[in-house]
Amino acid sequence: MAITREESIASLRLLVCMAKADGVLHERERALLQDTFGDTDLPDGISLQWLLDEPVDVDTVLAQLASGEAREHAYAAVYALACSDGDCSPPERDLLIHIRDTLGIDATQDAHLSRLFLPRHQQSSNVTPTLDAMARAEEVTSATRKCAIVSALLGAFPLPGISIATDLVIAGLQVGLARDIGGLWGQQMDTAQAKGVLAGFGVGTGARIALSNLLKVFPGWGSAFGAASAYASSYAVGRVMNSYFESGRGLDPKELAQRFKQAKSEAKDAFAADKAAIDRAQSRGGDELTALQRQLAEGTISQDEFERRAAALVG
Numbered sequence: 056m057a058i059t060r061e062e063s064i065a066s067l068r069l070l071v072c073m074a075k076a077d078g079v080l081h082e083r084e085r086a087l088l089q090d091t092f093g094d095t096d097l098p099d100g101i102s103l104q105w106l107l108d109e110p111v112d113v114d115t116v117l118a119q120l121a122s123g124e125a126r127e128h129a130y131a132a133v134y135a136l137a138c139s140d141g142d143c144s145p146p147e148r149d150l151l152i153h154i155r156d157t158l159g160i161d162a163t164q165d166a167h168l169s170r171l172f173l174p175r176h177q178q179s180s181n182v183t184p185t186l187d188a189m190a191r192a193e194e195v196t197s198a199t200r201k202c203a204i205v206s207a208l209l210g211a212f213p214l215p216g217i218s219i220a221t222d223l224v225i226a227g228l229q230v231g232l233a234r235d236i237g238g239l240w241g242q243q244m245d246t247a248q249a250k251g252v253l254a255g256f257g258v259g260t261g262a263r264i265a266l267s268n269l270l271k272v273f274p275g276w277g278s279a280f281g282a283a284s285a286y287a288s289s290y291a292v293g294r295v296m297n298s299y300f301e302s303g304r305g306l307d308p309k310e311l312a313q314r315f316k317q318a319k320s321e322a323k324d325a326f327a328a329d330k331a332a333i334d335r336a337q338s339r340g341g342d343e344l345t346a347l348q349r350q351l352a353e354g355t356i357s358q359d360e361f362e363r364r365a366a367a368l369v370g
Contacts, residue, residue, distance in 0.1 A: 058125045063273045064101065065119035066129040069154070070265055071106055072113045073133045076146040080107060090312075091262040095284075098273055113150070117157045126158040128272055131219035132265040134168045139223075139261035170354055171220055178231075179245045182238030191239050198239075199293025200329065202232045203286045204369050207326070207333045208344060210271070210285025219268050220351050224361055225285050226259040231362065232289065233296045240300035252299065255308035256315045258292055282333065286326045291318035340368035 074084040085107060092103045120126045133154055137147040155165060185191035206228060209221040230249045237244040244252075253259045271281040295314045299306050306314070337344075347364055350356045356364075 058122060058128065058272045058274065060098075060274045062120055062122060062125035062129075063098075063269065065116045066125065066132060066269045067101070067106060067266075068109075068111050068116050069113070069120075069129050069133055070136055070262075070269070072111060072116060073136050073147060073150060073154075076137075076144065076150045078146075088262060090257050091260070091266050095266060095270065098270075113154070114157070117154065120158060124272075126160065127164065128218065128268060130154060130158055130160050130164070131168060132268045134172070135219060135222075135265040135268065136261045138168075138172050139264055167352060167354065168219070171223055171358075177246045178234065179243050180234040180238030182235045184241035185239050194239055195236055195293065195297050198232060198235055199290060199297075200325075201366065201369055202228050202293060203289040203322075203325070204329055204333055204336060205366050206289040207282040207286035207329075208337055208340075208368070209348075209365065210267075210281035210283075211279075211337065218271060219264070220358075221348055222264045222267050224351070224358055224365070225289065226264060227358055227362055228366075229253060229258060229289055229292045232293055236293065236296045237300050242300050242304070252296075252311070253292065256295065256312040258288065258315070283323075283326055286329070286333070287319045287322035290322040290325055291315050294318040294321075336369050344368060 071080070071088065074080055074088055080088075088107060089103065092106065097103065097106075120129055133151060137143045137151050143151070185194055206225045209225050230246055230253065233249040233253060234244050234246070237249075250259060257263060267281070267284065270284075273280075292315075295311055295318055298314055299311060344365060347356070347361055351358065351361045
């Protein structure tokens with residue numbers, strides 16, 4: 056059963072309820088949501104001001120989520136917002152439990168989400184520094200393009216119970232891309248450092264993962280939005296992180312955010328140029344990719360293993 060527009064809007068409003076878990080939308084939460092929602096073209100008829108300021112009762116919103124698919128997507132999204140950054144406050148935890156119990160989320164899905172958001176081990180890039188500027192530029196471009204294509208393939212699968220897992224994998228791929236670009240510049244950066252820099256300009260945060268998870272199933276958007284959005288985000292990460300390391304890590308979060316927004320707009324042409332390659336990769340490895348996603352959702356393979364095998368489908 057397809058998720059309706061009304062259910063999708065209710066899911067977006069549920070994110071705001073989680074941001075107001077203690078009863079108030081504090082300036083920090085407002086700024087976070089404004090940054091996340093403001094960087095995305097919201098569906099027609101939905102404004103950022105309405106989402107943030109319209110009074111909303113959580114139980115009224117939950118009652119509007121009629122289908123099992125909508126409930127799964129909504130719960131995964133609010134879970135990401137509350138838990139992915141590792142700082143779930145008591146009011147957020149209490150609200151999450153209330154949402155889980157009201158929506159009838161079973162223990163299997165709850166355990167699946169808990170497993171997905173466990174901290175991952177720290178890694179540094181093992182890429183060899185490239186001293187020749189032209190060769191390094193080519194390697195950065197190649198790594199960025201491959202990450203963007205794999206991200207587009209993953210973003211095109213808005214499947215219940217799986218979509219949130221692939222959004223996390225995309226975030227992981229972007230962290231790996233940041234580390235590898237640093238390695239090409241001879242500047243080591245581990246996973247925690249890379250996540251911190253990306254989060255500084257809004258990439259890989261719980262709010263962005265949650266919003267992506269919901270918009271991919273919004274009626275009329277679906278896989279086309281998911282693929283283009285994931286491609287643009289990874290493409291922009293590559294462009295911005297190359298500038299970051301080129302500057303000797305001298306760009307602050309505000310400058311990085313401005314460059315990220317610009318790079319995302321430039322990514323539209325790059326996506327169009329790579330569309331044929333994305334379609335070929337999907338035709339060649341779509342079934343295998345779906346199988347990998349299900350294995351990831353079931354916990355039979357790790358996110359690291361998924362990333363490695365998914366990247367291999369592009370070649």
